[in-house]
Amino acid sequence: xxxxxxxxxxxxxxxxxxxxxxxxxxxxxxxxxxxxxxxxxxxxxxxxxxxxxxxxxxxxxxxxxxxxxxxxxxxxxxxxxxxxxxxxxxxxxxxxxxxxxxxxxxxxxxxxxxxxxxxxxxxxxxxxxxxxxxxxxxxxxxxxxxxxxxxxxxxxxxxxxxxxxxxxxxxxxxxxxxxxxxxxxxxxxxxxxxxxxxxxxxxxxxxxxxxxxxxxxxxxxxxxxxxxxxxxxxxxxxxxxxxxxxxxxxxxxxxxxxxxxxxxxxxxxxxxxxxxxxxxxxxxxxxxxxxxxxxxxxxxxxxxxxxxxxxxxx
Amino acid sequence: xxxxxxxxxxxxxxxxxxxxxxxxxxxxxxxxxxxxxxxxxxxxxxxxxxxxxxxxxxxxxxxxxxxxxxxxxxxxxxxxxxxxxxxxxxxxxxxxxxxxxxxxxxxxxxxxxxxxxxxxxxxxxxxxxxxxxxxxxxxxxxxxxxxxxxxxxxxxxxxxxxxxxxxxxxxxxxxxxxxxxxxxxxx
Numbered sequence: 460x461x462x463x464x465x466x467x468x469x470x471x472x473x474x475x476x477x478x479x480x481x482x483x484x485x486x487x488x489x490x491x492x493x494x495x496x497x498x499x500x501x502x503x504x505x506x507x508x509x510x511x512x513x514x515x516x517x518x519x520x521x522x523x524x525x526x527x528x529x530x531x532x533x534x535x536x537x538x539x540x541x542x543x544x545x546x547x548x549x550x551x552x553x554x555x556x557x558x559x560x561x562x563x564x565x566x567x568x569x570x571x572x573x574x575x576x577x578x579x580x581x582x583x584x585x586x587x588x589x590x591x592x593x594x595x596x597x598x599x600x601x602x603x604x605x606x607x608x609x610x611x612x613x614x615x616x617x618x619x620x621x622x623x624x625x626x627x628x629x630x631x632x633x634x635x636x637x638x639x640x641x642x643x644x645x646x647x648x649x650x651x652x653x654x655x656x657x658x659x660x661x662x663x664x665x666x667x668x669x670x671x672x673x674x675x676x677x678x679x680x681x682x683x684x685x686x687x688x689x690x691x692x693x694x695x696x697x698x699x700x701x702x703x704x705x706x707x708x709x710x711x712x713x714x715x716x717x718x719x720x721x722x723x724x725x726x727x728x729x730x731x732x733x734x735x736x737x738x739x740x741x742x743x744x745x746x747x748x749x750x751x752x753x754x755x756x757x758x759x760x761x762x763x764x765x766x767x768x769x770x771x772x773x
Numbered sequence: 774x775x776x777x778x779x780x781x782x783x784x785x786x787x788x789x790x791x792x793x794x795x796x797x798x799x800x801x802x803x804x805x806x807x808x809x810x811x812x813x814x815x816x817x818x819x820x821x822x823x824x825x826x827x828x829x830x831x832x833x834x835x836x837x838x839x840x841x842x843x844x845x846x847x848x849x850x851x852x853x854x855x856x857x858x859x860x861x862x863x864x865x866x867x868x869x870x871x872x873x874x875x876x877x878x879x880x881x882x883x884x885x886x887x888x889x890x891x892x893x894x895x896x897x898x899x900x901x902x903x904x905x906x907x908x909x910x911x912x913x914x915x916x917x918x919x920x921x922x923x924x925x926x927x928x929x930x931x932x933x934x935x936x937x938x939x940x941x942x943x944x945x946x947x948x949x950x951x952x953x954x955x956x957x958x959x960x
Contacts, residue, residue: 489847492868493867497901501850503849503850531850761864764864
C-alpha cells in the first residue's frame with residue numbers, strides 16, 4: 460500500500476543497510492540528551508498517534524515504546540491481546556484495517572508469528588514498527604544493543620561478539636547477527652545443538668561462525684551477549700534439565716575470564732538468574748543490562764521520529 | 774536531499790575583518806547592557822549561531838576577565854514545520870549543561886529573518902527553566918518587514934534590508950572555506 464509522504468516502516472534489520480543503521484544510531488545518540496532533561500518532553504510528534512499493538516506479553520518493550528512516544532508528545536494507545544477483538548474471532552487483517560480507519564500515524568506491533576508486521580505493512584497506511592515477530596526479528600532490541608556497544612567500545616567494526624544460548628527461538632539473536640555482521644563485527648554463536656538452527660549458512664558467509672562450546676565463543680570476545688532461555692516457547696525437550704543447561708552454557712565469572720579483560724556483557728532481559736547468567740555476573744560492573752534498557756528509550760524515540768517523517772543524523 | 778539549487782552571489786556585504794569588528798561590537802554592547810559578565814549565558818543556535826556564540830563568549834571573556842556560561846540549542850524538535858511537506862530535519866544535540874534559572878540568556882544566531890527559529894528556541898529554553906531575561910543577538914537582521922512573528926533582536930551586527938527573493942549567507946570558517954557575508958540569488 461502507498462504510504463503517505465515520508466512515512467517509513469521498520470520491519471527488520473535484514474532489509475536495511477549499514478548506513479541506515481548508523482543513521483538511526485546517530486539520531487538516537489542525539490535523543491539521549493532529551494532523556495536527561497528535567498522536562499523530558501519535546502513537541503516533535505505533537506498531534507501524531509502511535510498504537511502499541513501487542514499480541515504477546517511484554518512489559519519492558521511496550522513501556523519503552525510508550526515512554527518514547529510520550530516524550531516526543533505523540534499520543535500513545537496500548538492494545539493488548541487479552542482486551543482485543545482477536546479473542547472474539549477477528550482476523551489480523553480486519554484488526555489492522557479497523558485500526559487504520561482511525562488514522563494512526565504509526566503502529567508498533569509484537570506478535571508470536573513471524574511476518575505479521577510485514578502483513579500489516581501491506582494493508583495499513585501507518586508506519587509499521589516491528590517490536591518482535593515470532594523467532595524472526597526484534598530490530599529495536601538489536602539497535603539498542605548496538606548503541607550500548609558503541610557507547611563502550613566506540614565502534615562495532617572489528618569487534619568479536621559471542622552470542623550464547625537459545626538461538627533457535629531468538630528473534631533478538633537474528634536481528635543482532637544481521638546488524639553486527641553488517642557493521643563488520645565477527646560474531647561467534649554457541650548453544651546446545653538442538654537450539655542452534657542448521658540453516659544459518661547465509662550468515663556464515665557474512666562473518667558469523669557457529670562453535671560447539673560456550674568457551675569457544677567467549678574466548679577473546681569484546682562483547683558477550685547472553686540470550687534468555689525461553690521456557691514458554693519450549694514445547695519439546697531441547698535439553699535435559701535447566702540445571703544441566705546452566706552447567707554447560709551458563710555465563711559464570713570463570714567463563715567470563717576467557718573474554719578480553721574489558722569485555723562487556725549484554726542480556727535482552729528478562730533474566731533467568733542462575734540459569735543462563737550467574738547472579739555474580741549479572742550484578743557486576745561488566746554487565747550493561749540496565750544501560751540497554753536506558754538506551755532503549757532513545758533508540759525508540761529515534762525510530763518513531765524517523766518513521767513518521769524525520770531524517771537521520773549523519 | 775533533492776536538487777542542488779544554484780546560487781549566484783550578487784554582492785558581498787561583509788568580509789572577515791568587518792565580521793570580526795561586528796562581533797567585537799556585539800560583545801561590547803552585550804556587556805554594557807547587562808553590566809558585566811555576571812549571570813550571562815551565551816547560547817548559540819545550531820548551526821551557524823554556534824561558532825558566533827563561541828566568538829562572542831571569547832570576546833566577553835577578554836573584555837571582562839570572566840568567562841560567561843556557554844551553551845548550544847538544537848531547535849529541530851521544536852520546529853513548527855515538522856509535519857509539512859518538504860521538511861526533513863536532522864536532529865542534533867542540545868548542550869545546556871548549566872542551569873538557566875535566573876540567568877541572562879543571550880540567544881545567538883547568524884540571520885534574523887521570519888523569526889520562527891527564535892520562536893522555537895524560546896519555547897525550548899522555557900522547557901529548560903526560567904531565565905531572568907532572554908535577549909537576542911544576530912550578525913545580520915534582514916529587516917522587520919519579513920517578520921512573521923513579533924520578535925526583534927536586541928543586538929544587531931548589521932542591518933541589511935533585503936528582498937524576499939534574496940538569500941543571505943553567513944559563511945564561517947567552521948563550515949565554509951571563507952569568512953564572509955554575501956547576498957545571493959537563484960540563477
